[in-house]
Amino acid sequence: MEIFGQNVFNQDVMREKLPKAVFKNLKKTIDEGLPLDPTIADVVASAMKEWAVDRGATHFTHWFQPMTGVTAEKHDSFITPTDNGILMEFSGKELIKGEPDASSFPSGGLRATFEARGYTAWDCTSPAFLREEADVTTLCIPTVFCSYTGEALDKKTPLLRSMEALSSQALRILRLFGNTTARRVISTVGPEQEYFLVDKAFFERRLDLIMAGRTLFGAMPPKGQEMEDHYFGTIKERVGAFMKEVNVELWKLGVTAKTQHNEVAPGQFEIAPIFETTNIATDHNQLVMDTLKRVALRHDMVCLMHEKPFAGVNGSGKHNNWSMSSSDGQNLLEPGHTPHDNIQFLTFLLATIKAVDEYAGLLRASCANAGNDHRLGANEAPPAIISMFLGDQLADIVEQIETGAVKSSTIGADMKIGVRTLPALPKDATDRNRTSPFAFTGNKFEFRMVGSTFSISGPNIVINTIVAEALKQFADRLEGSSDFDADLEKLLQETAKKHKRIIFNGNNYSDEWVEEAAKRGLLNLPNTPEALKELVKKDAVELFVAHNVFTEKEIHSRYDIMLEQYSKTINIEALTMIDMAKRSIIPAATSFVTEVAHSVAAVTAVCSSIDVSAQKDLLGELSSNLSALNKNVKALEKIVEDAANISDVAKQAAAYREEVFSKMLEVRANGDALEKVVSADYWPLPTYAEMLFNL
Numbered sequence: 085m086e087i088f089g090q091n092v093f094n095q096d097v098m099r100e101k102l103p104k105a106v107f108k109n110l111k112k113t114i115d116e117g118l119p120l121d122p123t124i125a126d127v128v129a130s131a132m133k134e135w136a137v138d139r140g141a142t143h144f145t146h147w148f149q150p151m152t153g154v155t156a157e158k159h160d161s162f163i164t165p166t167d168n169g170i171l172m173e174f175s176g177k178e179l180i181k182g183e184p185d186a187s188s189f190p191s192g193g194l195r196a197t198f199e200a201r202g203y204t205a206w207d208c209t210s211p212a213f214l215r216e217e218a219d220v221t222t223l224c225i226p227t228v229f230c231s232y233t234g235e236a237l238d239k240k241t242p243l244l245r246s247m248e249a250l251s252s253q254a255l256r257i258l259r260l261f262g263n264t265t266a267r268r269v270i271s272t273v274g275p276e277q278e279y280f281l282v283d284k285a286f287f288e289r290r291l292d293l294i295m296a297g298r299t300l301f302g303a304m305p306p307k308g309q310e311m312e313d314h315y316f317g318t319i320k321e322r323v324g325a326f327m328k329e330v331n332v333e334l335w336k337l338g339v340t341a342k343t344q345h346n347e348v349a350p351g352q353f354e355i356a357p358i359f360e361t362t363n364i365a366t367d368h369n370q371l372v373m374d375t376l377k378r379v380a381l382r383h384d385m386v387c388l389m390h391e392k393p394f395a396g397v398n399g400s401g402k403h404n405n406w407s408m409s410s411s412d413g414q415n416l417l418e419p420g421h422t423p424h425d426n427i428q429f430l431t432f433l434l435a436t437i438k439a440v441d442e443y444a445g446l447l448r449a450s451c452a453n454a455g456n457d458h459r460l461g462a463n464e465a466p467p468a469i470i471s472m473f474l475g476d477q478l479a480d481i482v483e484q485i486e487t488g489a490v491k492s493s494t495i496g497a498d499m500k501i502g503v504r505t506l507p508a509l510p511k512d513a514t515d516r517n518r519t520s521p522f523a524f525t526g527n528k529f530e531f532r533m534v535g536s537t538f539s540i541s542g543p544n545i546v547i548n549t550i551v552a553e554a555l556k557q558f559a560d561r562l563e564g565s566s567d568f569d570a571d572l573e574k575l576l577q578e579t580a581k582k583h584k585r586i587i588f589n590g591n592n593y594s595d596e597w598v599e600e601a602a603k604r605g606l607l608n609l610p611n612t613p614e615a616l617k618e619l620v621k622k623d624a625v626e627l628f629v630a631h632n633v634f635t636e637k638e639i640h641s642r643y644d645i646m647l648e649q650y651s652k653t654i655n656i657e658a659l660t661m662i663d664m665a666k667r668s669i670i671p672a673a674t675s676f677v678t679e680v681a682h683s684v685a686a687v688t689a690v691c692s693s694i695d696v697s698a699q700k701d702l703l704g705e706l707s708s709n710l711s712a713l714n715k716n717v718k719a720l721e722k723i724v725e726d727a728a729n730i731s732d733v734a735k736q737a738a739a740y741r742e743e744v745f746s747k748m749l750e751v752r753a754n755g756d757a758l759e760k761v762v763s764a765d766y767w768p769l770p771t772y773a774e775m776l777f778n779l
């Protein structure tokens with residue numbers, strides 16, 4: 085209790101440090117999402133500085149989230165020269181607005197470097213915090229980042245806009261149900277974060293882990309995850325010590341680190357906080373990823389956040405648990421106790437079903453990157469097909485709504501779907517489905533496709549916006565209604581009928597589902613270049629523009645940035661692979677081949693009748709693998725060069741996927757075949773067995 089939030093300039097600190105009127109003004113701004121009153125900025129800044137300096141801070145930074153997916157900062161000290169020395173100063177102007185220039189971040193053409201101004205502006209809904217690194221303490225102020233012309237260059241601005249969109253549409257629905265007290269609806273998120281740990285000594289000897297965050301070579305060891313003995317296993321001491329320190333660091337930052345456990349793959353772990361407002365959950369998830377990486381190093385380990393560090397065992401994702409709460413304290417996805425509550429719940433539920441069905445492509449695109457392509461569709465993560473799991477009881481009720489004859493699933497009596505006559509819904513459906521990409525888990529949806537490296541901003545921008553749109557269409561239809569109950573019943577029935585194809589309660593990992601989904605007309609977008617196209621389709625652009633989440637220019641710039649990031653990622657991986665093959669693997673295999681060849685010659689020279697067939701077999705196997713590797717590496721060099729020269733971003737990304745990436749699979753197969761026959765004494769890289777089982 086003492087350390088929780090100790091490094092956060094939170095509401096308690098504000099209450100203590102700010103004049104009463106200023107505090108009230110600021111709190112109202114934060115609670116109701118109003119624009120900040122500039123006249124209080126100086127007072128807030130000065131209190132914030134004093135608090136930070138008291139705790140040893142010398143610098144402050146606007147902490148923002150450019151399109152790289154990680155956070156960015158540029159530190160300024162508080163010192164200001166005076167006639168007779170210096171003062172520690174921090175003005176309201178410095179608090180609310182920064183001009184970091186920051187012209188080298190991706191902008192997808194929104195900014196040319198000659199008009200280099202980029203601005204950061206304080207997001208007072210997310211509290212400022214102190215970051216302690218060794219003996220340096222820095223005051224970090226969460227900010228948005230935009231261009232001179234006001235376009236969003238970051239991941240926070242559109243997220244805040246999407247939260248506004250959801251709030252205004254959800255409020256319209258609540259009003260229809262007679263709610264006059266709620267002033268906002270907030271989307272809430274609890275992201276579960278998976279990651280791997282490896283010993284730093286091994287990491288340092290793997291160029292692929294250093295450059296690409298994943299192994300580009302590596303044969304499977306005799307044991308993988310098949311014994312299921314790591315999942316939820318006893319946490320080893322070294323890892324436990326690391327987790328303890330991670331928790332303390334996070335608690336100081338006000339992050340509610342709650343759950344931790346060993347995950348499925350050896351060397352894999354998970355951490356989950358308690359859910360919060362999406363904006364803060366997004367900032368906090370960045371702090372979680374950052375803290376995991378920094379603390380791991382103190383324990384001579386490296387935290388691998390990549391979606392697939394080790395081919396052959398499970399990769400890492402991020403389960404995005406999402407719901408909506410009203411400011412008067414209701415979880416709108418919580419089935420209620422009374423029929424009245426239930427019809428409201430079913431309205432929000434069916435709006436979400438409609439949203440996911442209509443914009444499945446956008447959800448898929450929001451989880452697309454080169455790393456996640458290794459997971460989606462492999463039998464460990466949801467397939468690239470979006471569907472929803474409701475559980476048997478809820479799916480049954482939706483089916484009954486569709487047929488217009490609702491029976492209670494619990495008491496079996498005939499019921500009509502009127503406001504007065506709804507069944508009591510199961511509060512905590514006991515069945516769980518771990519294979520569904522979008523699963524209802526009792527009072528929230530769990531979006532399971534998100535990759536472990538992702539900022540959760542993108543996926544939540546999409547969820548908030550598509551649900552806002554569905555709610556808008558509901559409200560548009562119902563607001564003028566003269567018979568609300570009857571019209572609502574009709575609307576829900578139509579919605580259930582039209583969108584039930586998205587509901588699937590079976591095994592999403594099965595081949596039958598892929599076939600069945602195709603029959604239902606559901607999208608199956610297997611890779612990033614394909615999935616990203618969904619972002620710039622006409623109806624997607626119209627959706628984002630209509631809800632003021634992205635301008636047309638912003639969405640196109642994001643599409644370009646993401647395609648470029650995809651191509652750059654594969655390019656780096658391919659070049660790393662070529663480097664490792666040419667400078668480590670081929671030389672090591674060649675030395676070993678030479679030794680074996682010498683052995684054949686030496687043994688035969690001593691006695692020509694001795695059987696050297698073993699050495700000759702080995703020589704043959706080594707040489708054929710070596711020449712296959714060599715040939716494919718040469719081919720890869722040429723293919724990468726060709727892809728790098730394509731100027732159209734979409735065509736280039738497609739070439740990296742179809743040409744470069746598929747050649748890399750062959751190169752890897754050749755390298756891994758060699759690993760299995762080259763003497764361990766000669767093999768230049770730490771093996772899977774070493775990296776996965778040595779913590």
Ligand code: ADP
Pocket residue numbers: 272273274275276343356357358359360403405406407408415527528530
């Ligand atoms: P499991 O692994 O069984 O899915 P966890 O306990 O690991 O469950 O994670 C569930 C996550 O869902 C937690 O972060 C939790 O805080 C979050 N959560 C619970 N209720 C809500 C809600 N109403 N909105 C968003 N997230 C929620």
Ligand code: MG
Pocket residue numbers: 276354356
């Ligand atoms: Mg979990």
